[in-house]
Structures are given as C-alpha cells and as structure tokens.
Amino acid sequence: MIERELPWLAGVDAAGASVTGGRISVGGWLVSPAGPDGSTIRIGGQVARVHWERGTAAVPGVPADWPVWAWRAEAEAAQPVGAETTVTAPDGTELARTSVWPESSHREPAPLGEIDFPAADAEIAGDLMVVSGWLLLDGKLPSRVEVDVEGAPRQRARLMLPRPDVTSALPGQVRQAGLSGYEARVALPQAPGESRKVAFRVHAWTRDGREWTSPTRYATLRRRPVSRRDAETVQRSAAFTEELLGRVKAAVDTDHVLVVTHSLRVGGGQFWLSELLRHLAGPHEHKVTLVSPEDGPLRAELEELGVTVHVTGHHRVQDAVTYTAYVGELAMLATATGAGVVLVNTLGMFAGVDAAMRAGLPVAWVIHESFSLEDFAYLNWGMDALDPLVRERWEHCLSDADALLFVADATREMFLPWSRPRRCITVRYGIDLAPAKQALYTAKEDVRRELGLPERATVLLNVGVSEPRKGHAPLLLAFEQVRTTHPDAHLVIVGTHESPYCEALRDYVEAAGLGGSVSLVPIVRDPLPWLRAADLFVNSSDIESLPRSILEAMAFRVPVVAADVFGTREIVTDGESGWLFVPNDLNALTVGLLRALDTSPADRERIAERALAGIGSFLDSAHYGQEFSTILKGLARGTGTEERHA
C-alpha cells in the first residue's frame, strides 16, 4: 500500500566517481515504487550501461522500508571530465542532474584543460616565453591563473580568452568553456645567440580559494645570433649616411619641431598627439613637420593646424640592413627640414630617435607603453622577429635619447635602468575639460533616455576598444555575480566591434541571460554622453600606463573602480578617491564592483570630488602643452631639460 504512494527519488554520488580510459563511472541510488526498469541514467547526454542492485544499506535520510536501488553506471564511450550525469524516471521526469568531477576534492579542484604552449621540452625562438592554454576547475572558470617560470617573477595570466574550440569539444556541458583561455607572457632576457632551459608550471585558483598546480614542464629558449655579414654592411651604411649628411645644409630653427609618429589612423596614441600638436602649433607657435610611416584620417586634421605631413611608408625592423638605410634617409630628411629638435611618439618608433641621433639633433621620445621590450617586440613583430642588431639600436636609443617622456611614474621607473634619471621625465596626460563642464548642465535622466538606458538603474560604464587586455570578459562574469545582490545595476561596455572576442562576449551575455542588464555598445567617436549617464566607471584593463578614459570619467565626476596597474594607482587612492582591485583576478574584480556598489550615492559623490581634486594640477591639457613646449625649447637651445627643472 505504501509503495503506491511513494515518490521517485534519485541521487548521484559525485564524490565516488572515477575515470578509466576516459570513461566515467559513477554510482548513486534510486527510490522507485516500480523497480529500476525503465529508469535511465545518462552520462554526458549518452545513455550509460547500468548495474542495478536492490539497496541493502539504507540511504541516509530515506526510510528503511522504502524500496531503494543502488546503481553503478559507466559511460559507453569516453566523455570529458565534468560531464553531467542525469537520472530519469520512466515517464521522462528528470530525478537528478549532477556534474561529475572524479578528481575533485575539498582541497584540490578537478582540472579540465590543456597547456597548449609551450609543449613539453619545446624549443622556443627568442627571449619571451608565452604560456597559454585553457582551463576549467570543477567545470568553472578559475578566479586567477599564475605562471611560474624559473628565473622570472611569478606572473598572473590574462584570463577568459575566447576558446570556441573548447566549446565545441564540450557540447552543452560547460557554459563558461568558451572563455576558458588564458595567456601569460614572461620575459627572460638573454644575449643574441644564447640559449636557456627553464622549468615552468601553472597554478590556478577556484573562486572558493582552492589551488591547483600543473605538473612541471621544461622548455628551451634560444635567441638568434648576430649575422657578422649584416653587421659589416650596417657599419658601411652608417658611414655612408654620415658622409651624405655632411652635404646636407639647412638653417636650423630652434622653434621648428620634427615629429615622428607611428600612424595617422584613429587610435589612442594618435589622439594624444593631435591634442598635443594643437597646443604646440597653436598657442606655443612651434613650426611642426610630421613624419609617419602610415597615412590616415588624422592627416587632414593636422594639416588644418598648419602641420606639414610627410608619409614615408613602413620600414622593416626584421632586417638590420634595410632598417639602417631607412634611418639614414630619415636622418637626412630631419637635417634638411631645418628642425631644431625631434619629438618621437611611441616606443615602437625608435627609428625616429635613431635618425635624430645620427643627424645630431636633440630628441625627446614619448613612451606611453608599459611593456617590456621583449613583450613589445613579440606583440608588434612576432616571436624573435626583431633583428638582434636592430634590437641593439633600440636599446642604444633608450640610453642615449636626450629626454624620455612618460605618462606615469610607474612607466618611468620601468625604463629607468636603460637611461639616466635626469633624462626621464613624467608628464601626465591632460584632457580638454570644456566638454565635461558643459555636460554637467544636461540632466543625467535625459541623457539616459537618449541612450536607451534605464533611468533608475545604477549604471556601470566601461569605455575602450574591446580586446582581451581590456578585461571585458572578466567584467561580464563579475557583473553576473554582483547583479543578484544589486539587481538595479546595469553594465555598459562601449567599444565592441566585429571580432572573435566581441563575438564571445555577445554569446556569453546571451547564454547567461544578461541581455536585460548588460549593454554592449559598438565603438563610438564621442563616448562623453555615456560618461554623463554613468554612476560608476570601471576600468578592467590588465595593462595601462595612464588611461585617458579614467581621467575623462574623473572630469565628469564619475567615481572610478580600476585595476591596480602602473599609473592607475598614481591617480586613484583605494577607498579614498576610487576603488582599486588586483588585475587578472576574477574574485578581486567582483569585490571591486561590490565595494563600489555597496557605497552610498552620497559617499560615491564625495569620492568622485576627491578624485577630481587630486588630479586637478595636471588635468587641463593647456598645462600639458606648456610643459612639452618648455622641454622641446630647452632641448633645441642646448639647455637640455634644465629649463623645465628650473
């Protein structure tokens, strides 16, 4: 009589699972009024082979007189670890569903992933070790991943890189698998021709703080040697340049600046230059000639300012002979223009510095990038692609340039070993403050209506061309966590475009059901209305020198939550004028958002005011232009950077 009224119940003993030859075996129990016949157990969506046994031991909590069946199921084919096990009643009702991680324990999570690069005992060209792969711990994304390479400080890996291949390998199993990629780049400086064998391991942590460590692997790094023939050719070419330079005669104008930049296309570094030249060519009355290897929309804007623009085409850094010839031609051009000083923009445009030095002109070099030379060379020219002789010239340029100008003290400190302290100067970015002042006259609600944002929401804003280093994927995951306790929060990411990374972001928003509380906005020329609409600005980039977007947010009196990287800590004091979190750490980012959201609007307002007051001394770009003009005039008149120091 009792059996007729018994429910169907089932349980999966996930902790007792095991894997043999890729096949998962897992046990459990079933309370079945009609016996086990007709019940189905699936592992990873596939019907498993099941051995049933009438339960002799009582299942804890189940009355002893209930008909309990113990079962042991084994997958018919190999299944990925983390596959879901389901128990279904004969009528199709799902009785239990559990992910199975046979190796997981309360101390160490079960890993699922691969270190794709480097392979064990790999031979690597160059002096930079890129460690990349994908990893899930207990089927979820790790909170942080660190790469430990012998002879280098342990380094946090960039997280949540798109891995569509993993998604397709684990169909329907793990929602976060598509963002399970990670990558760390570790510089191991060595001389040309040298090689070095190193051990490395990967450490990762779950969101509840459990650690997993990979087995140790070994790899050998080898830098290509200098070609003696190339070295002789380069020497002859340099001598020829010197001879030709002796024939170039031009009257030198100390107010004439020759600017050498990397590109005239739309981008952060270019906007900075355009803003600077507006001041130099305008109020400070410098004559400006600009040389760029790449043309772009900025050209018209600069010509309107009275700047003479000369586009040369790209030069090769992979080949020392052609590089030296390019530098020679640029040196002759520099001399012939009659410029009294050269201003070079970006770390990669060292050919401009080299040319200025060959022409005997004083040179100031603006370095925005907080990358090691090894890392920068890999990102721009590929693995060990930079000719060792060119690399030598690059280092020579850093040590001999008359002035190295940085946007943050942290970046200055990074490059200090190459140069001398007096030559290394920090000049922080300035921005045009007028739009921020004007925007404050517009009501936030009106702007939100225009932008299609919820009027009453707490809007978190991130602005930046979407790419892995901007940390948009971790931001989405962190936001997903906090929105449960802060349901009125709305996240806006401005800067998406057509790319695999943005595609992965869109997929995640859809899969996680975040569509109603997340807006992914394509790149806009003017992000200022979004700043006006925001309650909090979030900068999740894992590498930044001094983000202009943070300065703009501060100018708009929007409090900032930012990753603690390079110059960010110079403008944000944690808890005082914003909130800082450890970069490349999902837990830290989540907590950063929580701390900001837990702060009352009145306190947030006070924090924003303190932030604006803290950067007031350099925020206006007019001061920035003045500072550059002083430095350039000092160099042109042979007083070096003394005028500025005075």
Add this chain to the structure above:
Amino acid sequence: MSSEEGPNTPAPRDDEPVEYAVPASVRAELLQLRAERSVLMAERERLLGRLRGADADLREALRVQERLAEEARAADDLRRQVDESSEARVELDALRRDRDLARQELERTRTERDQLRMDLLQAELALHGADLPEAVQHDEREAEQLRRRVAELTQELEAHRQTLSWRVTAPLRTVRRKTL
C-alpha cells in the same frame, strides 16, 4: 843734444803718451786672463739662466701643487658626492624593495579580503536562492546535505499527500501504475 838722438827724430813732447813696449809674456798672460774672463762670464750667464729656469720650474711646481691640491679637494668632494649618491641609490633601491614587499603584502591582504567578501557574497546569493559558485563538498558534508534534502523531501511529500489535489488525483495514479 845727445849724439844718440838723430837729427830727424822729433823729441817727444811732455803731453804726449809714451808708448812702451809690453813684454810678450805679459801680453800672453793678459790674453789668457781675458779669455778666462769670457769663460767665466759665459758660465755666470749660464748659471743665471739655470737659476731663472729653476725659479720658473719652482713657480710652476707650486702652481701644479696648488692645482693638484685643488683637484684633490674636488676629487674628495666628488668622491663624497659619489659616496652619497651611492648611498642614496642603495637607500633608494632598499626603499623600492620595501615598497615592492609592501605591495606584495597589500596584494596578499587584498586577496584575503576579497576571498572573505566572496564568501559573504556566496552567503548572500544563498539567501537569494541564486546559483552559487559551486564549492566541492567534503564527503561528510555532502552526506549531511543529502540527508537534509531527503528529510525535507519526505516532509514535503507528507504535506503534499495531505493536499486535496493529491487525494483527488489518486485514481489517475492508480490507472497509470496499471498501464506501466
């Protein structure tokens, strides 16, 4: 008039000098003395020249001494500055190391704080009934949870059996069991 004085030889006047013949031996001695005097004069000139040279050398040596003393003082200053600079550099390096250690400590503290806050968030999420970031349970904990779950289900089942709908649909279940 004496017979020895010829008639054509004029007699010397009282105011005219009388020439005497200098004996050869005296002339020779005189010549020698003159020669010696020339040699002595030359020697004197040479010695005077050397004296002047020595004097100039002495003055130069004094100048060099002064310059060297000055350079030594400058070198001392420079050495002191270099020492100070080295000390400052060492101090700066030590401060940087301290700062880096402090940053590492700060990072560890932040990580601990973040973990605690995440635990709190998990608790908050549990209160909201949302999906938790899953934590792997120890066997005992899992068993305990399982016991609780079954007990809850049992209670729920008992409560459900008392509902009107359960009792009303009892015949339907009977039919269903018979058709299985």
